[in-house]
Amino acid sequence: VSEPPASETELLFALVRARYGSRLGPEELEAVRLGVAAVVESARALRALRLENADAPLPPLPVGVPPRP
């Protein structure tokens, strides 16, 4: 399943714009759109690689109960 990058960018940008668009002017919105395009570009580089089922995530933290902040 793979849509063109431009289309994925626009779909995800629409989500971001719906959430935060009221806070942003036209130039800022365009910069955010470029940011979303960079996110999509990185994601596509990751998706291009095939992993084995056994390739587990290297997790953020060890298992355990975190203390209160």
Add this chain to the structure above:
Amino acid sequence: VTPSPVFLPLRELAELVRTRRVSPVALAEAFLERLETFGPRYNAVVTVTRERALAEARRAEAEIAAGGWRGRLHGIPYGAKDLFATAGGIPTTWGAAPLRGQTFDFDATVIRRLGAAGAVLAGKLAMVELAGGAGYRQPRASFTGPGRSPWGEDAWSGGSSSGSASAVAAGLVPFALGSETWGSIVSPAANCGVTGLRPTFGRVSRHGAMTLSWSLDKVGPLGLAADDCGLVLEAIAGPDPLDPSAADRAFRYEAEDPPGRRFRFGVLRAAAEVADADVRLRFEEALEVLRGIGTVQDVALPALPYEAIARTILFAEAASALEGLVEGGMLAELTAPEDRYALYARDAILAKDYIKALRLRGVVAREIDGILAGLDALVAPGRFTVASRLDEPFRSAFGGTALDPAGAIGNAAGLPAVAVPNGFGERRLPTSLQFVGRAFGENTILAAARAYQARTDWHRRHPEVG
């Protein structure tokens, strides 16, 4: 004659204190005055902690006079990046204007540990706002002004541990604490011509430090030389019940090497090839020095999207860690215009892609560990250019396509690195060499860096201050 304490190696400074030729109170006064006088010149300081420093120095002086010398950091002043919590009403601003008044009622674990070693907190040091997590693209991204390298009027001190590096470089403190998620110790160390140690992920507790990325943040020292960093690391490393990510491993700094120790170095050509010509030249000269203390061989890296892996993890975790600031509307108060909106784009990272990045990180860690199993260190330029000009946007595309394979690999895999000055490039600004080691291999890379520094004098050159 009392020797000047400025630019002395920690070991020598400690000996002066131990033998009571220099008083901790006099030492604190000397460095407090330098922080107050020269700190503003480099936009290096947020808060000079004069009252606390003098109280700690008096206590150290009394203990040493009574025969209770605690070790090499006893009575030695230091500065801490302003993302480490400090009690007593001292602000902890994270470099961000909307958090100027933020205070905590406890000390971060690293601050507490340095206190237990008898060190004297002299100042909270400037940093890029939110440790660079909001997406800054140029040096003017801190409410204390752009960090300046003491090596050039128009040279950025690097980020995000900007003040930690410039304060050490200018002799405002003997050592400093910084933190790195991706580049925030190694890069400012390079720009300011000092030595910076990024420990292994989990080597040092982050309790009380600002979180940018749970799985990438590391805390480490900056000093004039590798030996200084080793001494500080020994004081701050170790398990901490308050930080579940802190590994259950003690660290003892091994400062003595067998005579004639030889090292095996692997050259990360991919990192050198993206560097500017002046940086490459200094790097090649450094390799010649390394050939005198060991073997030097090129290593080929597996073709993996290292930067995309590290960037996806960092951006996704930062979007969550800073969610409160985003939703609370505080971004609008940040200093860098781009920091007021760049974080919004990270809502576009999909969970599956974040998990894929975490899985690929496992592959990277495995592959690089396999390469490092036959080596003592990978070597690469510390940074691919000399310091940017203060008004110059960074040379990378929006959203970050940083040319930093060594940083991406080292940080994604949680590997230690030590960056040392290795000469001067364009505009007579410092260049840097980094040694990247195996996980929990700090003693090996520190030994290699010490051997390099024993054969060079770049770390003993200092900018004109005052």
